[in-house]
Amino acid sequence: MNNGLAGTGALLRLALRRDRVMMPVWTLVTALMVVSMPGSLGSVYATAAERARAAASMNANSSMRALYGPVFDDSLGALTAWRGGVYAAVLAAAMSLVIVVRHTREEEETGRQELLSAAMVGRRAPLTAALLAALVANACVALLVAAGLAGQGAPGAVALGLAVAATGMFFACTAAIAAQLTESARAAKGITAAALGAAFVLKAAGDAGTGGGRSALTWASPLGWVENVRAFAAERWWVLLLFAAAVTVQAGAAYALAGRRDLGMSFLPSRPGPAEGRLGTAGALAWRLQRGSVLGWSAGFLIAGVVFGGMADGAADLVGDNDRTREIIERMGGQSGSGAQGALTDAFLATMAGMFGMVAALYAVSAVLRLSGEESGGRAEPLLANAVGRLRWAGGHLAVAFGGSALILLLAGLGLALGHGREPGAVIGATLAQLPAVWLIGALAALLYGAVPQYAAAAWGVAGGALALGWVGPALNLPQAVLNLSPFAHLPRLPGAQALDPAPLLVLTALAAALTAAGLGTLRRRDMIA
Known part of the structure; x- marks a missing residue:
């Protein structure tokens, strides 16, 4: 050989x-x-x-x-x-x-x-x-x-x-x-x-x-x-x-x-940094490390929003009188009504908002698990050996993960509104309504990293499972009980005639906050990877 x-x-x-x-x-x-x-x-x-x-x-x-x-x-x-x-x-x-x-x-x-x-x-x-x-x-x-x-x-x-x-x-x-x-x-x-x-x-x-x-x-x-x-x-x-x-x-x-x-x-080779540090906080360092990812996802969501928004008006023509297609869109995005084009267009936009939310969950997991990469790569240890505490260090990355999720969904909604040519408020609200479910999956990633870092990558399976259920589940006519395993199934389907029920949004947000707190608590107590 x-x-x-x-x-x-x-x-x-x-x-x-x-x-x-x-x-x-x-x-x-x-x-x-x-x-x-x-x-x-x-x-x-x-x-x-x-x-x-x-x-x-x-x-x-x-x-x-x-x-x-x-x-x-x-x-x-x-x-x-x-x-x-x-x-x-x-x-x-x-x-x-x-x-x-x-x-x-x-x-x-x-x-x-x-x-x-x-x-x-x-x-x-x-x-x-x-x-x-x-x-x-x-x-x-x-x-x-x-x-x-x-x-x-x-x-x-x-x-x-x-x-x-x-x-x-x-x-x-x-x-x-x-x-x-x-x-x-x-x-x-x-x-x-x-x-x-x-x-x-x-x-x-x-x-x-x-x-x-x-x-x-x-x-x-x-x-x-x-x-x-x-x-x-x-x-x-x-x-x-x-x-x-x-x-x-x-x-x-x-x-x-x-x-x-x-x-x-x-x-x-990487460009050498300045002779004197310019980052005064752990949050600033987290943003410096992840800003390229945030900006890339933001640009992609904005462009995709414009593309999908431009398709919305043609949704009713493509569906026509096909009841099965109408049922799939209804299960994915909301009530399509008895055939009115405006109602079906709203259902299509709701479907796209849901898809953006499920993909944004992948970003959230990626941003949260940057903590694992920093730890396993040996870059966290010198930082934590100084005055920076674990909670400040981890909190900076979590702020970028959760704030970045909100930014990319905001831009996705703006792109949908621009592509469709309608008032942006309702469409942006529909994409931002996905945030509690995105944050919940990101919080689960934080808990896995804090409690069992060797299994933190399992968060990818959770995000991928939610995406698969939302993408393929309605077309396969899976039981609603199976679809409900995804947190996205409990969100209001906006825009559309359905009234906004704040209860599931508050419950999912509270769960995300609890899981995040639990993840930070376990991170504070466990040994760091040598």
Whole structure:
């Protein structure tokens, strides 16, 4: 074996063991999102004529093309690929970037890689093990998607599964390059996430302007390649060669960079700070550490709000007289009434407000768990050895987490109002009404970190479960008792005719405050990680 790859097998087994919970859950959720769609779409569009009308309506709506892409055929398989293919690819990409950065740059940042490298571990073994771990995860996604959709047509099922997995490997290699360029895991994740966001914007811009996925902007995006594989619609297998070429080039670049730097170093070193400190409080330090994340989420929510707001007026036309679709929107977003367009538009806006809230919970968990990263990385210990107490230190990060959640939801509501062209008060109120549930999930993350820091990452499962229940649950017609497991199910559905009931908002806020206090109390008493 080449000495540069010595120890790859052991590192791969270690990576798979460390990700034995996160990886199976992520792959199952990604695959389930796709596999569950034929059943839900079949109940919405029961006949070929209904599916044909729906496909024509989607292709005629530029906002829907920007969001989901063009529809290439009116079969259930093709509609599944249209509705879930790109979004499953985004989830696979996010999973892959987390895996690769976690087992490369994060290992170096925490010092664990230095200990491992003292044994018989080759220079390129960590990168190889990380990419192989991502390959295992994406192969599982491809197998689950292909097996779950085989009844809709084996060639299309295999094509869609491979396209989703190939997208994951594309961004796994992008993350591998970013891990060589930067000194921090957070920066590597940010660069890769920005590349993923840019890919979605390119695809959306291309699809909005030109139907059929023919735009040069669509072809400039790997997410555009997913839809142009045309699963279940005269598959274009040769498009998968684009993924293969891009993965090969990126992997080669990552290996070349890995061989030209020292352990712990990077090609884009961090800029040294000022000779004298300018941060006078723990809260100011927390804001300095997390401001990039807050600003990035804020910009994304504002832009997404404008896009979804522009789609609101067309919601009634797209739904038409389809009772099943109307029922799904009603369960997700509120009462749609007897068919009045204004009532259905309000229900659509309420659905979008709820989705923004559930995604904001992911931000809240990320911001709260920055405490765990600071502790495990050894950066909290020098700070706490001085006059800064644990509560002040943790309180600064929690203030950024909870305040940042309010900011991004405020901007999401503003974007919805701007895109829809209506008075902003009601729409902003609808998004801000999601805050108690977001804060509750963030508070649970704070409690887990304070009480059992080794299991703090379980907060991601809570936030992901709430998102899955809100996204897929109504379409699968899950019992209301199951949907009620999510705190978002207890919030008032605004805007709309439903009167605002402050009771659930107050109860959820009180629970969030109690869990936060409990988390700070347990943090104050426990030992910090050495």
